[in-house]
Amino acid sequence: MNNEVYTFALKSTLEEIRDACPDVSSTFIFKDGQILAKDETTNEETVNSTITAFNAMAERADVIGSLETVTVQGANGQVKIACMNDFYLTTVSSKDADEKYVNTLTQVLVPIVIKLVEKIHPASADDETFTVEPEPAEEELVEEEAAEEEFAEDEVTDEVADSAEDEAYDSDEAETATEPTDEQETLEEEEIPEVDDELLLPEPPVTQLIVENLGGLLVPSDTVRVDKALIAEWNEIYAGKKLEEVDIETRNGKTTRCKFKPIKDSKHEGKGIVRIPEKIQVTLETTKGELVMVKPVVA
Amino acid sequence: MVKKKRSIHETATAVIVDDVTSDEEEQVFADLCRNLAEIRKEKAVVGYIVRNATSATIDLKEPEKLVEYAILSSQVLDSNQEVSDLFELGDVQSILLEGKEIKALCMVIDENKIGIFMEKDADHADILKRVSP
Numbered sequence: 231m232n233n234e235v236y237t238f239a240l241k242s243t244l245e246e247i248r249d250a251c252p253d254v255s256s257t258f259i260f261k262d263g264q265i266l267a268k269d270e271t272t273n274e275e276t277v278n279s280t281i282t283a284f285n286a287m288a289e290r291a292d293v294i295g296s297l298e299t300v301t302v303q304g305a306n307g308q309v310k311i312a313c314m315n316d317f318y319l320t321t322v323s324s325k326d327a328d329e330k331y332v333n334t335l336t337q338v339l340v341p342i343v344i345k346l347v348e349k350i351h352p353a354s355a356d357d358e359t360f361t362v363e364p365e366p367a368e369e370e371l372v373e374e375e376a377a378e379e380e381f382a383e384d385e386v387t388d389e390v391a392d393s394a395e396d397e398a399y400d401s402d403e404a405e406t407a408t409e410p411t412d413e414q415e416t417l418e419e420e421e422i423p424e425v426d427d428e429l430l431l432p433e434p435p436v437t438q439l440i441v442e443n444l445g446g447l448l449v450p451s452d453t454v455r456v457d458k459a460l461i462a463e464w465n466e467i468y469a470g471k472k473l474e475e476v477d478i479e480t481r482n483g484k485t486t487r488c489k490f491k492p493i494k495d496s497k498h499e500g501k502g503i504v505r506i507p508e509k510i511q512v513t514l515e516t517t518k519g520e521l522v523m524v525k526p527v528v529a
Numbered sequence: 530m531v532k533k534k535r536s537i538h539e540t541a542t543a544v545i546v547d548d549v550t551s552d553e554e555e556q557v558f559a560d561l562c563r564n565l566a567e568i569r570k571e572k573a574v575v576g577y578i579v580r581n582a583t584s585a586t587i588d589l590k591e592p593e594k595l596v597e598y599a600i601l602s603s604q605v606l607d608s609n610q611e612v613s614d615l616f617e618l619g620d621v622q623s624i625l626l627e628g629k630e631i632k633a634l635c636m637v638i639d640e641n642k643i644g645i646f647m648e649k650d651a652d653h654a655d656i657l658k659r660v661s662p
Contacts, residue, residue, distance in 0.1 A: 291628055
């Protein structure tokens with residue numbers, strides 16, 4: 231799912247919650263330490279500090295079976311950080327807020343919106359990815375043109391056939407007319423220039439993925455890892471072609487070409503991520519959580 | 530218990546004053562321990578940690594996890610003070626952490642930092658009432 235779609239849907243939901251509960255002073259949603267959405271009144275610095283505080287607790291919460299919810303009750307209000315579908319919703323409410331009403335609203339509305347957004351984009355629901363459709367190949371265009379010419383020729387043939395007075399002549403001539411003459415064949419050959427195989431290949435599909443760290447002793451520093459499904463998609467487009475490398479481009483315009491392999495770890499599959507070794511991240515001046523454009527390089 | 534003493538030096542004479550608050554603190558701590566010991570008897574409560582600057586009382590079902598519980602409750606109190614400051618919540622009355630298996634109720638009463646650990650289905654609101662002054 232593209233981040234913008236989530237952000238828009240969740241931000242609108244948070245605004246609605248605030249409108250429905252005036253005692254809710256601040257709401258925001260984060261995932262994996264990154265802000266996904268926040269209402270307009272909430273300061274980004276405050277959100278980041280809260281995430282840092284939450285992460286510090288979560289790191290030490292193995293003893294209680296990993297952290298799901300934190301509720302801080304203060305003299306003037308309450309902060310609640312609750313886990314919903316891998317997202318963490320933070321709600322800050324005053325002491326006058328109807329806790330049950332706020333909880334019911336947030337715990338029903340937010341998961342519904344998340345599910346709805348996922349349903350609207352089922353193919354890319356988990357991977358925060360959008361794929362730009364490749365433009366039609368030159369080969370396809372040539373075929374289409376040829377089909378159009380053939381259709382025009384057929385029409386001319388029919389007209390000739392209709393106007394013919396002699397039936398025998400009509401049928402014989404009509405058949406003859408549809409068959410291309412030597413001259414026509416020569417013309418067609420001249421009209422269709424020889425096209426290099428590479429030019430006939432479709433444009434590489436560009437996929438937006440989120441950077442995830444890739445580390446370890448045996449990890450080659452020149453190879454990134456992408457989803458098997460994405461590789462399968464590329465292989466389908468470029469059947470028979472060798473795909474060994476990808477071009478990666480950051481939003482700042484930094485690009486690099488490197489080898490790729492499928493993601494091995496099932497927990498990283500289908501998440502719309504590209505696992506990049508630190509060395510390549512440095513080259514690209516990117517870090518975990520940032521978006522990059524990835525496209526295959528056709529050998 | 531050893532009484533804390535504070536010495537106040539003036540120009541010529543030294544006056545030794547008994548720290549009256551110390552007695553009160555000790556009393557609060559003792560009351561808390563008694564309260565928590567009662568709460569601990571409940572089946573759903575898996576343990577508690579209460580500590581102040583000079584003393585600590587710990588009763589856990591799984592003593593081998595003492596360090597983990599202690600670090601968690603300490604981190605929770607520190608982190609949430611920060612959260613409280615960020616959102617101007619005022620004095621933190623209680624913090625409830627819900628994990629997949631256990632939930633923890635943390636609070637500060639006077640100078641005493643308390644962490645009570647219980648099963649997910651335990652009535653934490655009732656426990657909070659019983660501990661709160």
